Amino acid sequence: MTKWLQDHMPKLVLAPSFIAILVFVYGFIAWTAWVSLTRSRLLPKYEVEGFFQYGRLFASPRWDTALNNLFIFGLLFIVVAMILGLVLAILLDQNIRTEGAIRTIYLYPMALSMIVTGTAWKWILNPGLGLQATVRGWGFEDFTFDWLIDPDKAIYTVVLAAIWQSSGFVMALFLAGLRSVDTEIIRAAQVDGIPTWRVYTAIIIPSMAPIFLSAFIVLSHLAIKSFDLVIALTGGGPGYATDLPATYMYTMAFSRGDIGQAASSAMIMMMVVFTIVVPYLYSELRSKDD
């Protein structure tokens, strides 16, 4: 008996969470996929009708805007947050005295929830009471910074706030990466008289490839599921100019009683995530086999 327990203990301990994940993650993904093939409106229905909801989805200009916004937002957010995070990390890595304090300051935005970030930036960017009004108050009457209320530029304010929130976190990731590079190699390079910038570009950064990948995965899933920031900052407006797939899905499911539409948009979102995650998992698994 004891032997049996010893052999099976790991499986027994893992079983509940395994079952929970099976039901609450994969089970509900399957349920959503099913519902996305039906004509569900207010309540879910289960008669399969084919890909009719997907046709509706891609005929909707609002969904178009949402997907475009995801592309703009995701790309700019990931690229800029990574560059900014890397630069900050390298600057902090110069053995400066107040590193601890500065690191904390840069990491602090991460401690705020997106709702707080969004609300604060909404006030800062509001032309009537934020930055624009302040600078104009100083006497620069022509100063204009009204991206928040410009339908073509409002999405960039979301990018701005998201970068402010996350670049400190990326910095911390990169800082850990920088510290983990073998100091012997760096010293050897310094002895050989190689300039510092070349040490970074040729030795340190290439050896941090796994960190880049982790940062990319973390940031991209933040971008795809981004919801609360948009709700707090622009409410999806002006018009629906800053809608993202997640806010689209919420509107369909909870405001408009159109569950089929919401389910189909959720499936598309999941596929976007898969196109990013699957190659990552594939490369991870393969490298283990080697």
Next chain:
Amino acid sequence: MKSYVLSAASAVAIIASNAAYAGPEAEVLHYWTSGGEARSVAVLQEEFAANGGTWTDMPVAGGGGDAAMTALRARVLSGNAPTAVQLKGPAIQEWYAEGVLADISAVAEAEGWADLLPASIAAHMQCDGTWCAAPVNVHRVDWIWANAEILSANGIEMPTTWEEFNAAAETLMAAGIIPLAHGGQAWQDATVFETVALGVGGPEFYQQALVNLDPEALTSDTMVAVFDQMRIMRGFVDPNFSGRDWNLATAMVMNGEAAFQIMGDWAKGEFIAGGQEPGVDFLCASTPGDGYLYNVDSFAMFAVEGEDKQAGQALLAELVMGQNFQEVFNLNKGSIPARTDVSLDAFDSCAQTSAADMASTSEAGTLLPSYAHGMALFGAQSGAITDVVTAHFNSDMTSQDAVQMLADAVANSM
């Protein structure tokens, strides 16, 4: 001896039925959680308790009722619906189609609701000929509010046509006053849009386009003219209107930054809370054109098991439509009673105008449901229209493009 046995048996029966029947019970799901609204619901709770009922309150705040609807969906799916739910417009029929609503015709017929309610409002409370909901109030949506001082200082009368409104707005712009206080949120854009559609196109056009979704009306030249007027109105709002809440727009009219606001009569509550008097500090009038757009809150009755709950449902329906509740609730909320025989002496002049117009438009057949507030269409269709309206208002799209987009969006939402 025989009679003794009989009376003993009936005594036992009474005791038994008393044990099963604990008095009327009602669990009420609603989203009236803000100050004035919560006070209004408390009135109903007290009346319910005074009539021997047990009230279980289930307020769900947030999202303009979205959160409450999510809670409702969960309760209905688990087979445990609340007794009564704050629902309105076609959503009542949508839930009826799911087969979960109760029939309260017995109460409605005993109280003669059909004669007490305007016909088009009574129709919302009926599901396939049976009564399934009780109306609480009537909000008028097509109101235009104005700062009295600004209007008299600039020699402007309340506009009765959209041309007059445009001319007045030009005058105000020249005087450096924001003509129209507006908040750039989709539902506010839609509110302005429906009043313009009603005014520019007339009640019949409104009915065809925004209630019947007739493709011909949706793509007509009249609709182009409606979008043209919306484009003109866009020029009358201040540049900083995006995302502003409606009550902040009302405050702009109150403190003289802006002259007009187009908003339902809940705006009146803001004016009055700000210590202003109707007809003196602020003016109210229906937006230019004929007709009346209503937004009626109601309680839909869900099918429940058990005698005590069904008794609670009947009692609740009776009280909701009772004269006392209709008067007290609507005085608190700024709307007018749905039943037409309540004395309006205690109400202000705006509410009295609203009630008189409701009676006359009901007679003329121009008492129409507000599309922007979910009275005319299902959520998917009204949402699709609102998407187009707000996209047009917040960009430089042409009216022709907007009309085409509108027709496509409506077709796609079916």
